[in-house]
Amino acid sequence: MGNELAEETTLQEQVDEQKSGVQQKYGTFGGVFVPTLLTILGVILFLRQGWVIGNAGLLGGWLIITLAFVIVTFTALSMSCITTNIRIKAGGAYSIISQSLGLEVGGSVGVPLYLAQTFAITMYIFGFREGWLYIFPGHYAILVDFVVFGTLFGIAFMSAKLAFRIQYIILAVIVGALISVGGTIFTGAMEHSIQWWGAFPGAPENGFEGVSFWVVFAVLFPAATGIMAGANMSGELKNPKKSIPLGTISAIVISYVIYMASGYWFARVAPVDELVSNYNVMIDYALWAPAVLGGLLGATFSSALASIVGAPRILQALGDHRIFPGGEIFSKLSENGEPRNAILLTGGIVLATLLLRDLNTIAPLITMFFLITYMMINLVVFVEQWMNMISFRPTFTIPKFVPFIGTAGCLFTMFIINSTFGLVALGFVVLTYLYLTNRKLKVPYGDMRSGLFVSLAEWAAKRVSLLPENNERAWKANLLVPVRSARELRGSFSLIRNLVYPKGSVKLVGLSGTGDDSKLRDSLMDFAMSFSRENVYAKWSVIDSDNFKEAILNSLQTLQGTFFRPNILFLRLPNHKRYDEEIHSIINQARLNNMGIQLYVEDTIAQLGRSSSVNVWMRERSPDWDLSMELGNIDLALLTAYKLKMNWNATMRMITVVDESQVEQAYNYLENLLDVARLPDVQPHVEIGTFKEAIQNAPQADVDLMGLPQDPDLDELRLFVERTQSACVFVADSGNENILA
Known part of the structure; x- marks a missing residue:
């Protein structure tokens, strides 16, 4: 049964790769960096940061900005860490969580994340409308909403590639807006003395009755979110393991610098009374106001565009795993790789919410769903680090305090912003989880749950028994x-x-x-x-x-x-x-x-030597040298060698023997295998000639690991100790090991 499940899992992964092969188009800059940067540089930068500085003062404002960005940066670091440890598929955060904690947990977060991403489109359209009516007050609000929605929907429906091209134009517009703001340095406009710590007078809406530090923090915090804009495109990135960490963290760093610099600009360009009462300070004091208005419109439009492109990808991933009845309809892709059915449903929901005309009452709930997603990503990494499983080998490593602080920070922020909506959001996630548990979802891959439950307590034994026996990650x-x-x-x-x-x-x-x-x-x-x-x-x-x-x-x-x-x-x-x-x-x-099976043949003279080097021998893979999830009888040997490498702090080599014409193919195969298996410090080595010659000429090791033949000649195995002049371990897989997991 275990072997059948392994074959089924491999087949499912191959199907996923074939489906995603149509879509994998985007690199780090266009696929992750630009949408993430544009989502963070949103309406709060243009319309609310001046109010934040006016209430908190420059130091208080910088502290608020830093706290917000620390939380999302730690989340981005956790996301980068786990992304480099799994084969992330479509769905971004949903894929990360479900591959680690199972489909039930992933789905319970993925469903509200999809809804939040979809409702956010409506919120961004409303924000665009407010900016548009500032310029053209005579236009009908509902007509503006429908025109913007039609434009967004048409772009998303045609091609995500078109959406990303448009975002380059929007990026240029926002850069122009920031240049217009920065240009006031040379006009003498920055003449006011700095208020280092504010009196927190409040806002015009509450009659300046005063606010707390944390209320001001809650207003600014949504500006720091949006870090999933690139990760949502995970199924369509050329190299998500590289692009998501590099693109997301780069966007966060640049955004943080812009927010900190603009905070200083606000503190110098206008008096405190104007900062807290006039939300259009950036427009009024810029070198050229139309540029800032263009930046404001561009920021809201690009955020809506990133959401209307990203949300259907989450729905598509949910449909792939049948998270809800009839989900397979939304997992279908068009000929150009677009999830058209998912886009249609998303557009329908947005259109319905536009008719409500006001989403302010549930706006905090949308923020809660995002925060729960961020919290779960941090929690996944924290649990993986705590469990210390051999399958947790991220190539992007982070200290253990990072996911812990990220988890605590997200939970703290939820209840600072709105404790009622925080509890409602958590309740929604729990109810979704209970519903998905009863659905008895078919798990297409192993995850870390069995190892977690075994480590926690004996009561988890029944839960573990429901999971696939072939849990390669555990x-x-x-x-x-x-x-x-x-x-x-x-x-x-x-x-x-x-x-x-x-x-x-x-x-x-x-x-x-x-x-x-x-x-x-x-x-x-x-x-x-x-x-x-x-x-x-x-x-x-x-x-x-x-x-x-x-x-x-x-x-x-x-x-x-x-x-x-x-x-x-x-x-x-x-x-x-x-x-x-x-x-x-x-x-x-x-x-x-x-x-x-591990059959140990001792070297009675050298024994284990200095315990500082390990060789793993792999049979040659001619003529095709194709890398697949099924490596043959080598997974346990590689896992065994990796354990010795880590515990001995040893050098590890992977060796194969070929004829002279296949040397380049052999090296390419070994390097590709080591990269996919996340074994960056292992040396690939190719020997030319016969196997008998190779084991005598290969670099010396303290232990040599080789495959155990189906019908072994034990006398011949003893001879290998003399030929290698080292201890040998002959290994046979059970079929439940996978170095690529």
Whole structure:
């Protein structure tokens, strides 16, 4: 069943890649940086930042800006971290959360995120209308709304590529607006003394009755959001692992500089009384007012455009996984890769909300849904870091305090802005989660939930049993180690410890047929305590049997039904041939029980040497050298080598042997594999000639890992120790390991 699920998962991923292959068009600048920057440089910059500075003063305003950007920057760092650890698909934040915490959690956040993104389109249209009526007060408001909506919908329906091209024009308009503002430096307009800390007088709407620091923070905070504008296009980026971190963080840094600089400009260009009473200070004091008006219109239009392009992509991803009944309708793509059905539904919702004429009552709820999304992304990374699973190998690493502060900051901001709407939003997410739990969604990939539940408590066992058994992302090394004698185990102790540390486990099974097994029991208990002192979870038991093979086979079958069941059989191949026949039978039985195998052949002279280098041997892949999710019998070998590399701080090489004509293809394949597997510090190495020549000429290692043949010649395996002059571990996959997960 595990193998069938693995094949189904691989097929699903191939289908996803084929679907996304039509769409993957956009690079870092156009696909992430520009939409993110334009969404952050929105209406608050042009119409509300002056009010913030007038209330809080320059230092207070800078503090508010910094706090807001710290929260979203930490979220962006968390998003960048997790993005480089998964194969992110369409849906942006939804894809990130669902691949880590499961479809139920991902869907419970993805549905409100889609609604928030859709309602935000209406909010941006209303903002555009206000700016337009400032210029043309005689125009009909509802007509302006419908014309803007029709323009936005037409652009999104035709092509996202057209939308991104238009955003370049809008970017130029906003740059022109900022230049017009900055140009006042040379006109003498910046003549007022700075108020460093404000009196927080409030706003005209409340009769200047006064406000608190946190109320002013709540007004400015939405300006710092919008960091998902690029991530929402994850399914259509050429290289999302590179583009999302680089584009998002660059946009945030530049936006922060602009907000801080414009805060200084506001503090110098107008008196405090005017800053708190006149929302059009930037327009009135700019070098050329029409440029700022163009920037204001461009900011709201670009934000609406990014949302009307991004929201259907979230709906498409939700439909792909059948999060709601009939969702497959919205997962369909047109010939040019556009989710037309999802765009139609999104347009219909926007059109309906335009008729309501006012969304101010639910505007805080929209902000809450965004904050919950940001909080969950931080929480995903925090949990992944806490669990310390081997599958968590992001190429963009961050300190552990970053996701923690990001999670706490988002939760804090929710209740600072509006505690009532915060509770309503959380309640909506919980209800959606309960609904999706009852839907019994079909999970197309493994996630980290099983590892989390096992780590937390025993009560999670039932929940874990509902998840796919082939949970490649939660894989860890759980060794079953048969023990004939304490002396034999003592020689393998260091290697076993480093094969499982820090999150794996060891199950020691002693074989005693003498009737007096007290000495063996004491030894196993001592070794189990030694493993525990090395922070390795270890359990032991003794089987009274004269037949070593029968006892091991019984152990294999019995332990398959346990909760913390072993997934790797660790065997030691002695120098003599006395046990060859039964070892051969045990290997075959382990394969039938879908267990991985690690057959250790000790170098009696060098033993483990300096424990500073590891070689992994991989068979050549001619003639095609195609990289797929199915690598053959190499996943467990690579995972084993990676454990040794990390625990020994060792050098790791990946070696293959080819003829001279295939050297370039072999290097390209190895480099591609190491990149996809997120193993950047591993050296690819290609040997030319026969395998027998290669193992003698290859760089020396302390341990060489090789695939265990289907019908191994144990004498030949012993010879490899002499040929490599190192200890060897022969490895067979169970089918449940995946170095690419």
